[in-house]
Amino acid sequence: MKDSCILTAESVTEGHPDKLCDTVADAVVDACLTQDAAARVACEVMATAGKIIAAGEITAAKLPDIPAIICRTVREAGYGGSDYEVEVITHEQSPDIAEAVCGGTETGAGDQGILYGFACDETKELLPLPVVLAHRLTRLLTDARRQGIIPGLRPDGKAQVSVEYRFGVPYRIAAVVVSCQHEDNLPLPELRRDILRHVIRPAMQELPLDEHTEVLINPSGRFVQGGFEADTGLTGRKLMVDTYGGLVPHGGGALSGKDGTKVDRSGAYMARYIAKNIVAAGLAKRCTISLAYAIGKAQPVAVTVDTEYTGIYSDDVLEQAVRTVFNLTPDGMIGTLGLDQPIFRKFCNYGHFTHADAPWERTDMTEVLECVCRAKDMGVSER
Incomplete structure (x- = not known):
């Protein structure tokens, strides 16, 4: 990292059209897994004014009532759940893919892919500060709407935070951007005052705004029309919001559905x-x-560890420890993290890695990793 730089991350509320499509898709996955833990689901959702389409490949013991799931999820996000024409187009998983994935003694990867995971000691969440702050803003924005703290807020919204770093450490908040849907009769000056008071300042307690911080609240002015009426929503279009805010590599594959x-x-x-x-x-x-997989193959074709020269052991030793400690096959990952359970909708919004109760956020393997790294390092030293 440069001696001085600015890093930026964004987040969206659960009423944002793309994120609402993600939530619907994950609600469908959960409904399938509730009835069949072995269900195979690939659900995509697209929505626009007056129309919601769910499509994909679903192989399950029983197909859930997808139209009802869609209407309920949209209604719970703060919109009229019955105000849309709903179309569902699904079929079973390709038999060729099914054979490649399930035809052997252990489950193969459902597709090829490159996946990245990241952590840093910058925050208690072990995430970059801009990512944490951006999600905190949108959570508070939703809380302010649901609890009536700011009357007149509507479900659609987004936030963006730019943090200035000096010598790799967060130094100050350079800019904050918040855009939120609101009712037609809500005066813009009043909205901006309340957002600053009830959302932005509480979110920035660790690193408060200073006199030079640029604060932009609804910079476009009015934001009355929102959700599917204003923008078409699509599953998988908020990859950086879901992960690390664009501050870490991304393999390109969406999470939801x-x-x-x-x-x-x-x-x-x-x-x-x-x-x-x-x-x-x-x-x-x-x-x-970094993990890389080939379709139909259980073991990853590549595993890499990059600690950016901050590790107490070499990256090679850490890679050996990772391969020893963790089962990186699909069956192993599903079993370790409980991914055959209907848990996905719960963690869909405000970043998939900000939920302390998510199984992938546990830190229960630290002692094992330390022991294995010590043993691997001794073996390398002896050679």
């Missing part, structure tokens, strides 16, 4: 789990894990 055999999801969660345990164990200050 997929069961655990899809390594886009399970591999990304496992990579985060590994990276977080490495940092939590004090084995490195920063850690990026």
Whole structure:
């Protein structure tokens, strides 16, 4: 990292059209897994004014009532759940893919993919500060709407935070941007005052705004029309919001709408789990894990560890420890993290790695990693 730089991350509320499509897709996955833990689901959702379409490949013991799931999820996000024409187009998983994934003695990867996991000691969440702050803003924005703290707020919204770093350490907040949907009769000056008071300042307690921080609240002015009426929503279009805010590499695969055999999801969660345990164990200050898979193959074709020269052991030793400690097959990742359970909708919003109760956020492997790293390092030294 340069001596001085600015890093930026964004977040969106659960009423944002893209994120609401993610939530619907994950609600469908959960409904399938509730009835069949072995269900294979790849659900995509697209929505626009007056129309919601769910499509994909679902192989399950029983197909859930997807139209009802869609209407309920949209209504719970703060919109009229019955104000849309709903169309569902699904079929079973390709038999060729099914044979490649389930035809052997152990489950193969549902597709090829490169997955990244990251952790750093910058915050208690072991995430970069801009990512944490951006999600905190949108959580507070939603809380302010749901609890009536700011009357007149509507579900759609987003936030962005720019943090100035000096010598690799967060130094000050350079800029904050918040855009929120509101009712037509809410005066803009009043809205801006309340957002600053009830959302922005409480979110920035660790690193308060200073006189030079640029604060932009609804910079475009009025934001009355929102949600699907204003913008088309699509599953998988908020990859950086879901992960590390664009501050870490991304393999390109979306998380939502997929069961655990899809390594886009399970591999990304496992990579985060590994990276977080490495940092939590004090084995490195920063850690990026990369996993690569081939469709139908259980074992990853590549595993890499990059601690950016902050590790107390070499990256090679850490890689050996990771391969020893963690089962990186789809079956292993599903079993370790409980990905055959209906848990996905719960963790869909405000970043998949900010939820302390998510199974991939546990730090229960720190002692094992320390012991294995010590043993591996001794073996390398003796040679």
